[in-house]
Amino acid sequence: MEIYNTEEQQIEAIKRFFREHGLSMVAGIVIGLGGLYGFRFYQAKQLEAQQAQSAAYAVLVDKAAAEGADKKAWLVDAQKFIADHKDSNYSHLTALMAAKEAVVLKDYAAAELQLSAVAAASKVPEVVAVAQLRLARVQAEQAKYKEALATLAATMPAAFAAQQNELKGDVLLKSGDETAALSAYKAAQAVTEVGKNPLLDVKLNELAHVAG
Structure with a gap:
């Protein structure tokens, strides 16, 4: 893992x-x-x-x-x-x-x-x-997707916002909710420096069909 x-x-x-x-x-x-x-x-x-x-x-x-x-x-x-x-x-x-x-x-x-x-x-x-x-x-x-999302709903220091939202997207995607996963990934992207997380860009590209 x-x-x-x-x-x-x-x-x-x-x-x-x-x-x-x-x-x-x-x-x-x-x-x-x-x-x-x-x-x-x-x-x-x-x-x-x-x-x-x-x-x-x-x-x-x-x-x-x-x-x-x-x-x-x-x-x-x-x-x-x-x-x-x-x-x-x-x-x-x-x-x-x-x-x-x-x-x-x-x-x-x-x-x-x-x-x-x-x-x-x-x-x-x-x-x-x-x-x-x-x-x-x-x-x-x-x-245990519901439990994982409940854990991720906790308030965390601002420095963890990108990881928190990206992981939320991963869990939502695993649970089958692509639309919510895309929103979470976009929230992670909003607080991530450009080029700092290429894997997040890949995840967003793979869900481009959802935005379409």
Whole structure:
């Protein structure tokens, strides 16, 4: 199943944000909690916990990328990490990875569960949007077109508008509604730079008979 490069770039940007700003975010929360000693102790504990999570997450990433990796065994490890670090940003990123590996194994139901959980739990709009787009693809792969369209009806950051509308067109086309698919593709084209998505142009050309 296709995963757009732009989504991967967005995820990388999110990872960099957490690495660069995670500690300052924690510091902002705890400043008002007490005296300098208490703050430093709390900060040290938070730093220790974050470093441990980061290290464990890095191990998972390396294992997933290893040649000949046992994907099923990796998914078990990933699920344990998600459970151990529930509702953390690293757990959400791990769930996105787990969903991707589940798709490789054609376990779409498992992928759907992971992506639904991220979409419901993450507080980062960009992470939620990536989860929703991938969830809609997984739902469409299972011919759950109504569910996929409902997922795509969610409000997403403006940067995702082109992907959102193009995917909506793909789902509508699969469901047999060419007219609505053409409208969705045109909406995607309206927010896409000329020449940036030749595949979208192909899709529009293939539906030229509908416009006629």
